[in-house]
Amino acid sequence: MADTELAEVADFLATHAPFDALPGPVRRALPARMTVRYHRRGAHLMAVGVDSHDLVIVRSGAIEIRDADGGLVDRGAEGATAGSTTLVGGNPSRFDVLAIEDTLALHLPGQVFHELSRAHPDFADHFDAERADRLRTAASSVATNAAGEAILRTSARELTHRELVTVPDDVTIADAARVMTDEGVSSLLVLRGGRVAGILTDRDLRRRVVAVGTDPAGPVTSVMTADPVVVAADASALELLLTMTERTIHHLPVVEGGRPIGVVTTTDLMRLERVNIVHVVGDVAKQRDVAGVVAVAARLPRLVEQLVAQDVSADDITRAVTTVGDAIERRLIALAEEALVAEGHGRAPRYCWMVLGSRARHEQALGGDQDHAVILADDAPEGAEDYIAALAERVVAGLEACGYPRCEGDVMASNPRWRQRLTGWRREFRQWIHEPVADAVLTASIFFDSRALVGDEALHSRLVEDVARWAPQGRMFLAHLVKQAVANEPPLGFFRGFVLARAGEHKDTLDLKRGGVGAIVDLARAHALATGLVSVNTRSRLLAAGRAGALDPMTAASLVDALEFISHVRLAHQSRQAAAGAHPDSRVRPSDLTAFERRSLREAFHVVREAQQALAYRTPGHYFT
Structure with a gap:
């Protein structure tokens, strides 16, 4: 290439990742080590089963990448690359790369690619991210053992x-x-x-x-x-x-x-390597006192650490954490009931113990506090409230001993307001929906994510049916939910840099919960209640809202991927904290993340921001609440 052309190529590289992050002298030296090739539309730049030795960078035109089965992997235009998988994993190529337009491509020799990867970690991380297909592939990772066999995703x-x-x-x-x-x-x-x-x-x-x-x-x-x-x-x-x-x-x-x-047994599942949640849950059920439950609960952080290390999806990990939490709470309730009988309080009245928030959604992470309430049957005998009060105090104390802190907002069954007869609960929900007050709706939002855990599920089902019927008609109530859903903005600046805490205990950290996981949860809740959907799981709510037309299906799928990736980074962070003896939280330092994680988080936060803007645009009435 002539000097002028070399300069033009250097300028081109300066505008495309990951070359833009290379030191100037390194980047300016690259064009002389590249070759330029023209590929007509329909021509193969790489082919399955054929050796390939270059990284291909699209200067102009467009390419399509397909796997050995013909499945579309990616499409790319100016600045797109292909070939890193083969350069890292070895020949022959496992992909077909086809020019879908007349394409001018820069070919970087594999030797130069490896030199750059060794000398510049961010350069290597970029292609790690590309091979992982950015956020989508990160969100759909599959757990495998050393032999490459599927573990928890075995069908x-x-x-x-x-x-x-x-x-x-x-x-x-x-x-x-x-x-x-x-x-x-x-x-x-x-x-x-x-x-x-x-x-x-x-x-x-x-x-x-x-x-x-x-x-x-x-x-x-x-x-x-x-x-x-x-x-x-x-x-x-x-x-x-x-x-x-x-x-x-x-x-x-x-x-x-x-x-x-066929029939699958617990023995079949235990043959799968490292699937030990069944042991934890089984051991919880065997405990005869609170101290025993506490001892088993202490194994939960280690279980999460194992699942994170296996690359199990965040959705599956939070379901596992929720299941252990459910088992612990059920056992503590059973032990409390046994103790009350022994003390002469008699048998339990007809009631339903419901869990709230992330536990109800099957999305509990480490470090979560207690959120629960009780529905008492209208026909429960006089004095039943006293029994439930005594039961709640025992269970709350037991959960606290097991590592679940008391709720700072006192949303627990030990609070008299959150243990009511069914008629009282129906009155509460009717007022929240039909006579909403902003602060009250903000406090009450957790009650719209509820699930029956112990007792008469019919009591909870009646409430769920009421909410599904009333919520779509609660115009001001829905406006408050929308206002809440768009208020927790992702921690992303104007130029897609992270917004970090400036002072205090969490200085220079990024909050993955408030503007990340929490923001997506709020979006899903607003869409679900507006549509009368009964599911409380965030993933299910988003996809159902997409199917119902309340949310653009592509936006729904992108939010599911964003939730998965943010949650996975959060769980990995929490498991590291737990292993170090610290209390798990949702605050991470960007410097502790890989370049791939930082880039993917930016993509995920951007998805959340766009979904919030779309909801605000569709529901302008929330500005007047």
Whole structure:
């Protein structure tokens, strides 16, 4: 290339990452080490199975990258690059790179690429990020073990190793037991018309036949578990694991197209490496006193550390943390009820203990405080409030001992306001929605993310139905929610630099919760309640709002990815804090993040900002609340 052309190429590189971050002398020396090639539309710059030795930078035109199966990986125009995967991972190329327009490309030799990567970490990090497909790929990472096998994302279908053992629903108990013995299985499915009518397990035979002297000549339908929980064949191992632990069951029928294809047991799941949430939850359930629960709860940070190290998705990790938290809270409630009976307070009245906030959404991270309330049945006897008050005090103290701090806003069942009869709760929600006051709605927003944990779920369901019916008509209430959703701006400056705390304990840190995770949660809540959706999980709310047309589907998907990535960075930060003996928080120093994490966080925060602006534009009335 002539000197003039070399200067033009240097100027071009100065406007495109990652070359713009290289020292000036290094960047200006690069054009002389490159070659310029012209590729006609339809020409292959790289091909699957063919060795490639250059990094390709698009000077003008456009390229398309596809994998070995023809799947589209990426498209790029001016400044886009291709070939780093092969340069790092070795030949032959695993991708086809096709010119989709007449393209002028700069070819940087692999030797120069490696020199730059060794000398300039940010340069190498950029291509790490590119190979990870930025935010989207970071958000959909898959956990693998050393052998490259899927761990927590193994499907239910892959776990059904042996031929399905079944009996029709007209056989006797003795016949079913004989089949189980002959086949060497601990359970079998009872079918009616080719579909699952029930499941019979060893435990059923012990408890419902042997222990009570049931006649083995009786029908199997009299002792089976009818209409058992089933899972889809494509469900992940983690989904199965959480379903089993949440419902305290040990066998899950797997169905495809409504027809059974196998049964997965807890033993099958425990064969997967490092899946130890089942042990933690199981051990919690075995504890006979609060001290025992506290000891098991102390294992949670280590569990999160393992899951983060395995690259399990943040969505799956927070579900796991939530499941452990649920198990702890359920056990503490059971122990409290037992203690109250022993002290002469009698049996519990009809009530529902509901969890709120991140726990209700299945999104709990480390360091979360307590958020819960109680719905008491309208027909509960006089004095039931005193029982619930005593129960709540015991549970709150137990949770605090297990590492869940008391809520600073006192949103706990120990507060008399947050343990009411159903009629009182309906009155509260009706007032929040139909007679909203800004401060009250801000305080109450956590109650719109609730889930029944223990007790009569019908009491909670009645509230959920009311909210879904009332909320879309609460115009001023929705305006307050929108105002709240756009108020927590992402910590991003005018030029997409981070906005850091300027003073105090958290000086020079970035808040991943307030303008990140929290902002996305607020956006999802506003869209969901406006549409009358009943789901409280943020991911589910966003995608459902997209399907309902309340939110642009592409925006919904981008927010899901942003939530996943921000949450993953937050969890990794919290697991490091816990390992160091510090209390987990959501404040990180940008200097502690990799260049890839910093770039991806900027992308995620930008997605949040654009979604907030779109919501504010569509709902201008929030400015007048």
